[in-house]
Amino acid sequence: MTLSAIWTAFLTIVIREVRRFMRIWAQTLLPPAVTMTLYFIIFGNLIGSRIGEMGGFDYMSYIVPGLIMMSVITNSYANVVSSFFSMKFQRSIEELLVSPVPHWVILAGYVTGGMARGLGIGIIVTLVSLVFTRLEIHHLPVMALTIVLTSALFSLGGFINAMLATKFDDISIVPTFVLTPLTYLGGVFYSIQLLPEFWQGVSMVNPILYMVNAFRYGILGVSDVDVTMSLLMILVFIVILAVVALNMLKRGKGIRH
Amino acid sequence: MTDALEIQGLTKTYDDGFEALKGIDLRVEQGDFFALLGPNGAGKSTTLGIVSSLVNKSGGSVRVFGHDIDTDLSAAKLNLGVVPQEFNFNQFEKVQDIVTTQAGYYGIPLRQASKAAEKYLRKLGLWDKRDTPARMLSGGMKRRLMIARALVHEPGLLILDEPTAGVDIELRRSMWAFLEEMNRQGTTIILTTHYLEEAEALCRNIAIIDHGQILRHTSKRELLQQLHLETFVLDVSEPLAEPPALEGFSVRVTGEGALEVDVEKSRSLNEVFVQLEARGIRVMSMRTKANRLEELFIRMVEENSEQAGEEGK
Numbered sequence: 001m002t003l004s005a006i007w008t009a010f011l012t013i014v015i016r017e018v019r020r021f022m023r024i025w026a027q028t029l030l031p032p033a034v035t036m037t038l039y040f041i042i043f044g045n046l047i048g049s050r051i052g053e054m055g056g057f058d059y060m061s062y063i064v065p066g067l068i069m070m071s072v073i074t075n076s077y078a079n080v081v082s083s084f085f086s087m088k089f090q091r092s093i094e095e096l097l098v099s100p101v102p103h104w105v106i107l108a109g110y111v112t113g114g115m116a117r118g119l120g121i122g123i124i125v126t127l128v129s130l131v132f133t134r135l136e137i138h139h140l141p142v143m144a145l146t147i148v149l150t151s152a153l154f155s156l157g158g159f160i161n162a163m164l165a166t167k168f169d170d171i172s173i174v175p176t177f178v179l180t181p182l183t184y185l186g187g188v189f190y191s192i193q194l195l196p197e198f199w200q201g202v203s204m205v206n207p208i209l210y211m212v213n214a215f216r217y218g219i220l221g222v223s224d225v226d227v228t229m230s231l232l233m234i235l236v237f238i239v240i241l242a243v244v245a246l247n248m249l250k251r252g253k254g255i256r257h
Numbered sequence: 258m259t260d261a262l263e264i265q266g267l268t269k270t271y272d273d274g275f276e277a278l279k280g281i282d283l284r285v286e287q288g289d290f291f292a293l294l295g296p297n298g299a300g301k302s303t304t305l306g307i308v309s310s311l312v313n314k315s316g317g318s319v320r321v322f323g324h325d326i327d328t329d330l331s332a333a334k335l336n337l338g339v340v341p342q343e344f345n346f347n348q349f350e351k352v353q354d355i356v357t358t359q360a361g362y363y364g365i366p367l368r369q370a371s372k373a374a375e376k377y378l379r380k381l382g383l384w385d386k387r388d389t390p391a392r393m394l395s396g397g398m399k400r401r402l403m404i405a406r407a408l409v410h411e412p413g414l415l416i417l418d419e420p421t422a423g424v425d426i427e428l429r430r431s432m433w434a435f436l437e438e439m440n441r442q443g444t445t446i447i448l449t450t451h452y453l454e455e456a457e458a459l460c461r462n463i464a465i466i467d468h469g470q471i472l473r474h475t476s477k478r479e480l481l482q483q484l485h486l487e488t489f490v491l492d493v494s495e496p497l498a499e500p501p502a503l504e505g506f507s508v509r510v511t512g513e514g515a516l517e518v519d520v521e522k523s524r525s526l527n528e529v530f531v532q533l534e535a536r537g538i539r540v541m542s543m544r545t546k547a548n549r550l551e552e553l554f555i556r557m558v559e560e561n562s563e564q565a566g567e568e569g570k
Contacts, residue, residue: 012362
């Protein structure tokens with residue numbers, strides 16, 4: 001395929017993905033906006049006013065970066081895992097397999113589609129948060145880089161999950177039993193400095209803690225961990241997951257006999 | 258001229274150890290209308306699956322218009338359109354979106370893709386349904402949608418796996434006419450089908466596959482010449498209870514009182530009529546009993562099964 005043909009194929013996948021989550025907006029775009037509004041009202045306003053300050057900021061401002069990041073992570077992952085698995089389930093994945101689209105373009109297209117939804121939700125949640133609090137960005141490049149890389153990383157995770165899944169149950173196991181606990185324990189609602197030393201150590205092996213804190217640094221300028229190391233870690237994970245996903249595509253894991 | 262499809266020593270063993278293909282060779286010339294026939298589980302879909310990159314081969318080589326799928330897969334795919342046996346599109350997408358998206362996967366820009374989609378959706382009678390979600394289409398429309406999708410990038414080789422399964426007779430005839438037109442315009446067509454009259458009506462060359470091996474690979478004409486006898490059904494003016502004794506012919510009476518007569522290739526039909534005339538039996542109409550290809554097919558597959566059974570012992 002020529003470069004322009006590859007570009008057309010890539011755009012086709014991305015447009016198809018965006019069209020899919022826009023078509024079912026009531027399942028994809030609306031729920032995070034409603035959920036986050038409830039978080040802001042209950043945790044931010046009602047409970048937050050009794051908690052007082054955290055990390056030098058009022059509680060509402062402190063949890064906003066974490067909640068945005070949580071929405072981006074779950075939606076980037078959910079978009080790719082459900083879209084790609086549904087293509088496998090309906091066998092419409094064969095449309096791609098018979099075409100000359102290179103594997104890396106298929107992966108890039110799905111990951112970009114997942115990022116489009118994840119970052120789109122991130123913007124929606126940010127706009128909702130502005131109803132409740134003021135946001136001042138401390139370091140725009142760090143903020144932008146963290147959110148974009150994290151979205152890419154979890155889109156890749158969703159892709160691998162979809163490749164391995166053989167039934168619908170398999171696409172909800174990781175989000176329910178891995179992603180949600182790690183996100184809640186990843187410093188979205190609290191600083192790990194509040195924890196006893198042992199649990200601080202345990203928290204440090206949670207990769208989501210680094211993403212939430214790097215993003216919080218970009219917005220508020222405070223972090224429990226080293227930001228450069230966080231960004232490097234996300235990049236390394238992206239490379240590892242991309243290699244794994246491409247290898248699976250090449251072998252046709254779960255999509256070719 | 259390069260063959261549209263050239264398969265050499267193709268083998269496939271699935272993970273569970275099942276040997277679906279045992280080293281098949283196949284050549285399909287450019288412009289051919291080719292049938293790959295075989296009973297269920299013979300290896301037809303596995304062969305076509307490997308050609309269209311849906312199944313990984315275990316060994317052998319496949320070339321599409323000279324492009325090896327191991328070394329030049331992208332070029333091979335550009336020359337290939339595939340209509341699978343089962344519906345494999347997103348049921349929630351609109352008809353036109355399904356076709357233009359497929360064109361996009363081949364690198365065709367949207368404006369050009371929309372024109373090509375319109376051309377084939379009109380030809381296949383689906384243009385009025387372009388904004389309908391695919392799940393709302395009838396079975397026949399869904400089959401035609403898959404044909405439009407396979408043609409949108411104008412491939413030189415079109416592969417159809419059971420294209421008229423579950424399609425009513427009228428629609429089947431119109432699909433035959435469409436495929437014949439595509440073939441006349443230069444598209445090489447390979448089809449598998451359970452309707453052997455379909456293969457007899459459309460195809461010039463035929464391969465019969467069973468137990469992962471090619472039993473015959475020849476022209477339809479040559480294959481049909483192997484028939485030693487043909488059975489004719491004669492509707493007579495007065496239904497008969499007993500078959501008349503015709504010298505040199507085997508005769509039976511059907512449930513409706515018509516006659517079934519086996520006629521060897523070396524004998525003339527006139528002899529039948531002369532003998533019937535002499536007995537005062539008037540023939541009102543006549544037809545061949547069964548599809549000729551079907552007889553041959555069944556005979557070959559049965560012989561192969563018996564052979565396989567003996568080898569198994």
